[in-house]
Amino acid sequence: xxxxxxxxxxxxxxxxxxxxxxxxxxxxxxxxxxxxxxxxxxxxxxxxxxxxxxxxxxxxxxxxxxxxxxxxxxxxxxxxxxxxxx
Numbered sequence: 001x002x003x004x005x006x007x008x009x010x011x012x013x014x015x016x017x018x019x020x021x022x023x024x025x026x027x028x029x030x031x032x033x034x035x036x037x038x039x040x041x042x043x044x045x046x047x048x049x050x051x052x053x054x055x056x057x058x059x060x061x062x063x064x065x066x067x068x069x070x071x072x073x074x075x076x077x078x079x080x081x082x083x084x085x086x
Contacts, residue, residue: 001046010034010050028056041069048073052080 004014011019011027019027028051035047048064051057052073060073 001043003050006046006050028054032056035063041066045069045072049076052077 007014007016010031011023013019016024016027031047031051031054035044035051038044038047048057057063057077060070060077064070064073
């Protein structure tokens with residue numbers, strides 16, 4: 001999945017800095033709905049990582065029933081946290 005395409009699809013632009021709070025909230029709501037209904041694991045994980053980047057991702061323990069997907073999400077969250085600190 002292409003990040004710019006995802007942003008454009010859910011937010012109408014690839015530049016979130018141009019949006020007001022209401023537009024961002026609406027985009028996050030759309031993204032959350034897509035995450036909740038997506039069944040293909042790779043696409044679902046991509047949507048979760050975008051939610052995570054926006055600070056709106058559900059906890060991996062509740063978001064992913066499959067142990068491998070959950071472990072991947074936890075590893076991603078740890079790596080993203082380390083990257084944010086450096």
